[in-house]
Amino acid sequence: MKYAILSVMALAFACIIYAQDVDALIKEAEKHERDLKETDALNKYKDILAVQPENVKALWKSAELTGRIGNRLKDEKLRSAQFEIAKTYALAALKAGHQDADANYAVAVTAMRFATVTGGKERARYLRDMKNYADSALLINPNHARALYISGKWNFEIVQMNVADKAAVKVLFGGMPKASLDDAIISFEKARAADPFLMIDYLDLANAYIKFHRTDKAIEVLNKMIKLPPRTEDDMGLKAEGKALLASLQ
Incomplete structure (x- = not known):
């Protein structure tokens, strides 16, 4: 005893x-x-x-960081290989915590990465996953800034698709899904309200306003963006893009 x-x-x-x-x-x-x-x-x-091995935070953060670091690689094959690793982490995070908003976001952001390096039916599948898992994250946490950003990005990407990709999306979704610049802007603005330091959101929001012929709003957003402190290794590059875009509008 x-x-x-x-x-x-x-x-x-x-x-x-x-x-x-x-x-x-x-x-x-x-x-x-x-x-x-x-x-x-x-x-x-x-x-x-x-x-x-089943630590949900370590898994979804590994997925996010692997994807972000990989996205900075110039070689497309190396970039895709890193996205595959990120996908493995993201799916493991989802398996370990399917009701975790961050785990669902990790799958959505990985799908978003793949959508940038694929086309046709494959891209359509990633766009579907991008939307579905962002929606799942937002059902769990309606104020999840990065999931809101992905929702805005999805709308923006669907609106700008070429004819071939639209045809693939129509087949996969059973018709063209509802998407608009209005919805993109609404989601981007919600993401900005949820996280005022999410630099990438500002840049895509400004581009959405430009497409919407609201240059005044784009300038307002970019002026705020260039004053933000960097929070990721991408942010200095994003800030430089924002400054260049702002200069072209003034």
Whole structure:
């Protein structure tokens, strides 16, 4: 009996230490992200997964960061390979926490990445997943900024599709899905309200306003965007794009 109690106490103590270690690694990963060291952050999340393979946060963050880092690669094959890895993390996150808004967002953002490097039926399938999983994330958390952004991006992409991609989408969706610049702008604006520092949202919102012939609104959005502090490694490049676009409108 004495040894059984000691064994239980030892196991409980080990679990506490284990949880503390994971918490410490998450804090380190979050610090690396704040310091704009995304590769270091990703490696910390991988360290967590080595000891806790079903940690939902580590999985969806690994999916997000792998996709973002991969998206900066110039070689399309290497970029697609990174998207495949991101997809594996995202689906694992969804399996571990299907009712988690971030896990659903991770699948949606990975589908969005693939939609940029595919065409025809394959792109149509990714656009479908992009919408479905963004919608699922928003059912769980209506104020999920990144899912709102993806919803806006989906509308924007559907409106601008070429004839071949539209034909593939019609077949997959059983007709052309309802999408509009109005809906894109509404979602982008909601994303901006939910997270005023989401730089990519500002740039796509400005482009949507330009397509909508609202140059005044685009200028207003871009003027706010270029004053934002960077929060991802992409943000300095996005800010440069915003400044160039702003200069072309004035």
